[in-house]
Amino acid sequence: MSIDINTVRKVAKLARIRTTDAEAEVLVGQMNNILKMIEQLGEVNTDGIEPMTSVIEMHYPEREDVVTDGGIPEKIIANAPEQAAGFFVVPKVVE
Helix, strand or coil: CCCCHHHHHHHHHHCCCCCCHHHHHHHHHHHHHHHHHHHHHCCCCCCCCCCCCCCCCCCCCCCCCCCCCCCCHHHHHCCCCCEECCEECCCCCCC
């Protein structure tokens, strides 16, 4: 895959970055270099490697995922600045 000047201009417009023609020409080369580096990563053999979310192994405490109503609706609704029939009253935001 190769990036041309029109693609750079389109990306710059979407990112709302103002570029001159000279800057766009420089960006063409830089973006193509980035794509070459990404293609090199695709050549790395990752067979047998599990995906990870961090370079440090982390264990998080787990709990049973149970849906509850909280059991304290009266205390929760007491925090509302305005309430009606056990529900929060909020101002209308869409007309």
